[in-house]
Amino acid sequence: MEDRLRLAVGIMGNAASLLLYAAPILTFSRVVRKKSTEEFSCAPYIIALLNCLLYTWYGLPVVSYRWENFPVVSINGLGILLEFSFVVIYFWFASARGKMKVAVTVTPVILVSCTTLIVSSFAFHDHRHRKLFVGSVGLVASVAMYGSPLVVVKQVILTKSVEFMPFYLSFFSFLASSLWMAYGLLGHDLFLAAPNLVGCPLSILQLMLYCKYRKRGIVEEPNKWDLEKNDEKSKHLQLATNESTY
Helix, strand or coil, X not given: CHHHHHHHHHHHXXXXXXXXXXXXXXXXXXXXXXXXCCCCCCHHHHHHHHHHHHHHHHHCCCCCCCCCCHHHHHHXXXXXXXXXXXXXXXXXXXXXXXXXXXXXXXXXXXXXXXXXXXXXXXCCCCHHHHHHHHHHXXXXXXXXXXHCCHHHHHHHHHHCCCCCCCHHHHHHHHHHHHHXXXXXXXXXXXXXXXXXXXXXXHHHHHHHHHHHHCCCCCCCCCCHHHXXXXXXXXXXXXXXXXXXXX
């Protein structure tokens, strides 16, 4: 019964995570349309890529026992494709400085992933120690993934605008972290439950900020056409005043 419940929660977690990983499609369609990354940060997507790489490896039979964590493998495998696509799009439309930041951030991700894979394969010879090692690295990556939107949270607080913190990203993050926390607790797997104990409150914080600032738009500077119209209005008012004086 417990295994069936865990599988059901895993399937729901897959659905929520799919929505979470797919949510930035709207953001990147805007990037492609405007041919600019604007003020969006690529860090959350790069860290999410690292998280997907590590947990795909964690769920495979090389580390886990047989296919006990198949739901983890399936969703994180798909996450690798999506997050990698987002990083490539961001890199393509970023400025020279932005491209440099992406390259500097992606390099450690590749190194950590490859090192974890090699060490866990050759330095450990049983599932227990492999899960302990890969799970520990994945735990750090997951906490970083859920904490990465704090950069955007800071921007929301400073600008009092949620333009660069999409609601669906925060909502699906909360939904996915809640379900995967339950999945990890049902399977007595600390490395799946613990990161989501951090993810839940952080997602709630983002939702609270969205509710607070969602009605506040960005105050745009008047353009030249608006200034010209204002000048014309001022001239007409001045002429009307002079005529009434005479």
